[in-house]
Amino acid sequence: MSIPRGPSTPIIPSSKGVPQIPRTPSSTLPHPTAAQSPASASSSTFPSALNPNAQLTNSAPDYPPQMTAPTTSSSSIRKPGSIYERNINRRTPEVSLNAFAFLFSELVQYLLRQRKEAGANAGSLPDLETRLNTLGYHVGQRALELVTIREATAGASAKGAAGGRRENKILGILEFVHTHVWKMVFGRAADGLEKSRDEENEYMIIDNEPVVSKYVSVPRENSQLSVAAYAAGIIEAVLNGAKFPAKVSAHTVEDEDHPLRTVFLIKFDQAVIERDQKIAA
Template sequence: MSSRVKPSILDKPLSRGKGEVALSCYALLFSELVQYCLNRVYTVPELQNKLSEMGQDVGTRIIDLYTVREKNGKREIKLLNMLLFIKSTLWKTLFGKEADKLEHANDDERTYYIIEKEALVNKYISVPKDKGSLNCATFNAGIIEAVLTKSGFPAKVTAHWHQGTTYMVKFDDTVIARDKMLEDR
C-alpha cells in the first residue's frame, strides 16, 4: 500500500498558479502593510520609499525562486526579453493577469514604460486628502526594480499616475551598451 504525499504550495510551479490567495485577504494584508508604513513616516515621499523598499524585498525573493524553480538557474540576458517576462509571466504570477502595455520612450533609449490601467495595489486603498499624491503602486515599482537589478539589468523604477499607473523604468547606461553589443553578435 503506497502512501501519496500531497505536494505543498511550495512544490507547485509558479507559472501555473491560479489565485491561491483570496482577493479580500490580499487587500486586507496590503492595506495593513500601508498602515504599518504610514505609522513610521511623516511625508508621502517617505511612505512611497518605504513601500518601494518592501516591494524590493518581494522582488528579490520572487526572481530567485522563479529562476531556480522554473528556469533551472538560467536568467534572461536580453533587455527586451526581460521586460516581456515582467509584463507577462511575472505579472500573471503576482496579479493573475498581464500588465496592459510595454512601451519604449521616444526620446530616451534608456527609458521604458510598463502601463497598468488599474493597479491591484491601488484598488482597495482609500487615500486621505492630505496624502492625495500617494500612489501605492510604488510597491510594485520596487518589485520590478529588484527583479531587473538582481537579474543583471540595473534600473531605477518609479510609479506615476498616467493612463492608470505607469511604471517608468530607467536603465543604467551599461545595460543599453551591453544589449547593443548582444544585438551586434
C-alpha cells in the same frame, strides 16, 4: 443508531411493588479465604441472569452493548510535510484578493500613522514611497528566484536537458516581467509595454488597474502618495537580480476609462544600454 429489540428480561420489573431479593443462607456462601478457581467461585444458587458463566442464548441482550471509541494509531494521523518536499511545479496557489487588499491597506495606514506620530520629524511623501518600494523589493527577490527555478525545471523536463534560458537583452527581460512575473504575482499580465522616444534608457510597463491601488484610499492631504510604489519595488528587484540594474518609479496617469491607470517608469543604467547595443551589433 437504533438498537434492535427482541425477547429480553427486564432488569427492573414494571410492577409498582418493590421486588424481594431472595436471600441465600450464609452457610451456603463460600468462605472468602477458601481457595477456589474463578469457575467454581460462581455458585449455582445465583439466578442465571446474574451468573457471569451462564450460557449465552440467541435472544437479544438484556442491556444495550457498551460503545467504545475506536482507537486511532499515531501512524494514521497525517502530519504536514516539509515545504522542501512539495512539487515546485505545482499549480501556483492563489491568495484571496480580499485578504491581500485588507493586509496591504493596513500596511499603508500603518506607514501613514507612523508619519503622523513623528510630527515635525515626519518624512515626506517620497520617503513613504521609498519605504513601500523597499517592501516590494523583498517580494521581487523571492518572486524572481521562484519563477526562474520553475522555468528551468519545466524546460529541463520538456527538452531533457538543462532547460530555461537567461535573458540577456532588455526587450527579453521586460517581456519576462510584463508576462511571467506579473501573472505570477498579480494573476494576469500587464496591459502594456512601451519604450520612451526621448530617452533611450527609459521603458514603461503599464497597468490599467493595479491590484495594489484598487482597494486603497489615502487621506486628501496625502493624495499625491502612489501606493503602486510597492509594485515598482517588485519590478526593480527582478531587474537587478537578472543583472539589468535599473531604477523603477510608479506614476498615476489616469484616463476616462481607467482612473487608476499606472505607468511604471524604468530607467536602466547606461552600462545595460551599452551591453544591449553590443549584443545587437
